[in-house]
Amino acid sequence: MSKEFDSESALAKLNESLNDEDSTRFPAVLGEVAREYGMSAIAQDTELGRESLYKSLSEGGNPSFSTVLKVVKALGFRFSISKKQDV
Numbered sequence: 001m002s003k004e005f006d007s008e009s010a011l012a013k014l015n016e017s018l019n020d021e022d023s024t025r026f027p028a029v030l031g032e033v034a035r036e037y038g039m040s041a042i043a044q045d046t047e048l049g050r051e052s053l054y055k056s057l058s059e060g061g062n063p064s065f066s067t068v069l070k071v072v073k074a075l076g077f078r079f080s081i082s083k084k085q086d087v
Contacts, residue, residue: 006036010075010077013029013032014029014030014033017030027061030071037075042075
Protein backbone atom coordinates (compact mmCIF):
# COMPACT_ATOMS: atom_id res chain seq x y z
CA MET A 1 0.00 0.00 0.00
CA SER A 2 1.25 3.45 -0.88
CA LYS A 3 2.15 5.68 2.07
CA GLU A 4 -0.06 8.37 0.53
CA PHE A 5 -3.16 6.12 0.42
CA ASP A 6 -6.02 7.74 2.33
CA SER A 7 -8.62 5.04 2.93
CA GLU A 8 -11.29 7.49 4.13
CA SER A 9 -10.92 9.62 1.01
CA ALA A 10 -10.92 6.51 -1.18
CA LEU A 11 -14.06 5.21 0.50
CA ALA A 12 -15.81 8.55 -0.03
CA LYS A 13 -14.86 8.56 -3.74
CA LEU A 14 -16.13 5.02 -4.24
CA ASN A 15 -19.42 5.65 -2.43
CA GLU A 16 -19.98 8.87 -4.34
CA SER A 17 -19.46 7.12 -7.66
CA LEU A 18 -21.85 4.32 -6.68
CA ASN A 19 -24.53 6.87 -5.79
CA ASP A 20 -23.98 8.86 -8.99
CA GLU A 21 -26.59 8.64 -11.75
CA ASP A 22 -23.82 7.53 -14.15
CA SER A 23 -22.90 4.14 -12.69
CA THR A 24 -20.55 3.49 -15.62
CA ARG A 25 -17.96 5.70 -13.86
CA PHE A 26 -17.53 3.28 -10.96
CA PRO A 27 -14.94 0.99 -12.62
CA ALA A 28 -12.75 3.98 -13.51
CA VAL A 29 -13.04 5.40 -9.97
CA LEU A 30 -12.20 1.96 -8.55
CA GLY A 31 -9.18 1.89 -10.85
CA GLU A 32 -8.12 5.35 -9.68
CA VAL A 33 -8.33 4.20 -6.05
CA ALA A 34 -6.48 0.96 -6.89
CA ARG A 35 -3.66 2.94 -8.51
CA GLU A 36 -3.44 5.16 -5.41
CA TYR A 37 -3.21 2.01 -3.27
CA GLY A 38 -0.73 0.32 -5.60
CA MET A 39 -1.86 -1.74 -8.58
CA SER A 40 0.94 -4.29 -8.13
CA ALA A 41 -0.23 -5.01 -4.59
CA ILE A 42 -3.84 -5.28 -5.80
CA ALA A 43 -2.79 -7.69 -8.57
CA GLN A 44 -0.91 -9.84 -6.08
CA ASP A 45 -3.75 -9.86 -3.52
CA THR A 46 -6.40 -10.68 -6.12
CA GLU A 47 -4.26 -13.07 -8.18
CA LEU A 48 -5.31 -11.09 -11.27
CA GLY A 49 -2.98 -9.72 -13.93
CA ARG A 50 -1.83 -6.15 -13.41
CA GLU A 51 -2.31 -5.21 -17.06
CA SER A 52 -5.76 -6.79 -17.06
CA LEU A 53 -6.67 -4.73 -13.99
CA TYR A 54 -5.44 -1.52 -15.60
CA LYS A 55 -7.58 -2.25 -18.67
CA SER A 56 -10.78 -3.30 -16.92
CA LEU A 57 -10.55 -0.56 -14.28
CA SER A 58 -10.23 2.31 -16.71
CA GLU A 59 -12.69 4.70 -18.35
CA GLY A 60 -14.93 2.50 -20.48
CA GLY A 61 -13.67 -0.65 -18.75
CA ASN A 62 -16.12 -3.42 -18.05
CA PRO A 63 -14.79 -5.57 -15.19
CA SER A 64 -16.66 -8.64 -14.06
CA PHE A 65 -18.48 -8.38 -10.76
CA SER A 66 -16.05 -10.96 -9.39
CA THR A 67 -13.12 -8.70 -10.28
CA VAL A 68 -14.80 -5.71 -8.63
CA LEU A 69 -15.42 -7.71 -5.44
CA LYS A 70 -11.81 -8.95 -5.35
CA VAL A 71 -10.40 -5.44 -5.82
CA VAL A 72 -12.73 -3.94 -3.22
CA LYS A 73 -11.68 -6.65 -0.75
CA ALA A 74 -7.97 -6.13 -1.54
CA LEU A 75 -8.45 -2.42 -0.76
CA GLY A 76 -9.76 -3.40 2.68
CA PHE A 77 -13.38 -2.54 1.93
CA ARG A 78 -16.58 -4.53 1.49
CA PHE A 79 -19.86 -4.01 -0.29
CA SER A 80 -23.04 -3.32 1.60
CA ILE A 81 -26.54 -2.91 0.22
CA SER A 82 -29.02 -0.67 1.94
CA LYS A 83 -32.60 0.33 1.39
CA LYS A 84 -33.08 3.39 -0.80
CA GLN A 85 -34.19 6.45 1.12
CA ASP A 86 -37.59 7.81 0.10
CA VAL A 87 -37.26 11.27 -1.34
